[in-house]
Amino acid sequence: MLISVQALRGFAAWIVVGVHFMQLFFDFEAHNALEYLVADKGGIGVDIFFVISGFVIFLATADKPLTPWRFMLMRVARIVPAYWFYTLLMVLLVASMPSMFPYEHLEPSYVLMSLLFIAAPSEPGVEVYPLLGVGWTLNFEMLFYGLFSFALLVRESYRLWVVATLLYLVCYIGPVLGLASGFYSNGIVLEFLMGIVIGMLYRRGLCRARPWLPLLGIAAASIAVYHGADIPRALEWGVPSAIVVISCVTLEPYFQGSRFLKWLGDCSYSVYLxxxxxxxxxxxxAERLGINPYAMLLVCIVVTAVGAWGSYQWLEKRTYPALKRWFGVEERASLSRQKY
Incomplete structure (x- = not known):
């Protein structure tokens, strides 16, 4: 894994933490410029994640004889254990302290759909969110993985077009025909394609430039996001996110060797959950005891960082290889390498 991508992944996760702090503590009501910036622009952390996902998945499957089934098993082994753990933790919290979560409910069908990455209203007629709120992005991720698995059946150079076609059919034609949830009719899915394009450029050795050019790209993308525009999200935040990702990839030589940045990326998924x-x-x-929100934020940052480190070490690192062995993925992969 590129350290630059790891660093960016960690940065994106902590931006999302800031957004949800503003949501839960202030209901997005900003009192200064920094709060406004986080509340109004911090959602771009998700867009960065989606671009990175397209980039990483394309590179991780390049030149590997993966079948769609084996690819999906590996994705399930990587994504599901931690997500299920924190979703079930939410079940326990909501059940034991319902006053803390007045808008959550625990109907078995809703919990099951949350666990299975199926988009469903959190309440009748209300926005589509799983029990663990950030899981809405994983619904898109799992859709992308499922569609990308079919692209593994064709040559690497055609995979972008296969995924693009399938995304169009599922996300735009499917809801019209009643074959897919309208939840997926979101231009944010195009950001996976942006990541694949960056992966293709990287594979061809085209992500190289003098440092001033990627730094200029990051500055331009930041200015574009700050000023904003009344255009679809995939253009307003997706394109700048793609520019930031390709710029960081180009700056990879300057990130190498940083154990701290690697750690940020390693723990980013657990931070997110x-x-x-x-x-x-x-x-x-804080509300019950009258504690200053920013004092509580410091406590939450420490608890999140320590908890994410423990989660990565004891949950992610242990379950992923164990499940791969259980699924028989590693053994089959090695046999495939011998065959080819």
Missing amino acids: IHVPVLAVGQFV
Whole structure:
């Protein structure tokens, strides 16, 4: 894994933490320029994740004789254990402290659909969110993985077009025909394609330039996001995110050797999952005891960072190889390498 991508992944995760702090503690009501910036622009962390996902998945499958089934098993082994753990943690929190989560409910069908990455209303007629709120992005991720698995049946150079066609059919034609949820009719899915394009450029050795050019790209993307525009999200935030990702990839030689940045990336998935219950509990305690929100934020940051490190070490690192062995993925992969 490129250290630059790891660093960017960690940065994106902590931006999302800031957004949810503003949501839970201030209901997005900003009191200064920094709060406004986080509340109004911090959602771009998700867009960066999606671009990175397209980039990483394309590179991770290049030149590998993966079948669609084996690819999906590997994705399930990587994504599902931690997500299920924190979703079930939310079940326990909501069941034991319902006053802390007045808008959540625990109907078995809703919990099951949350666990299975199926888009469903959190309440009748209300926005589509799983029990663990950030799971809505994983619904898109799992859709992307499923569609990308079919692209493994064709040559590497055609995979972008296969995924693009399938995304169009599922996300835009499917809802019209009643074959897919309208939840997926979101231009944000185009950001996966942007990541694949960056992966193709990287594979061809085209992500090289003098440092001033990628730095200029990051500055231009930041200015574009700050000023914003009344255009679809894939253009307003997706394109700048893609520019930031390709710029960081180009700057990879300057990131190499940083153990701290690698650690940020390693723990980013657990940070993304664990911060929701941590902030929810922190907001509840701060409100009841009259604690300053920013004092509680510091506590939540420490708890999230320590908890994410433990989650990565004891949950992610242990379950992923264990499940791959259980699924028989590693053994089959080695046999495939011998065959080819």
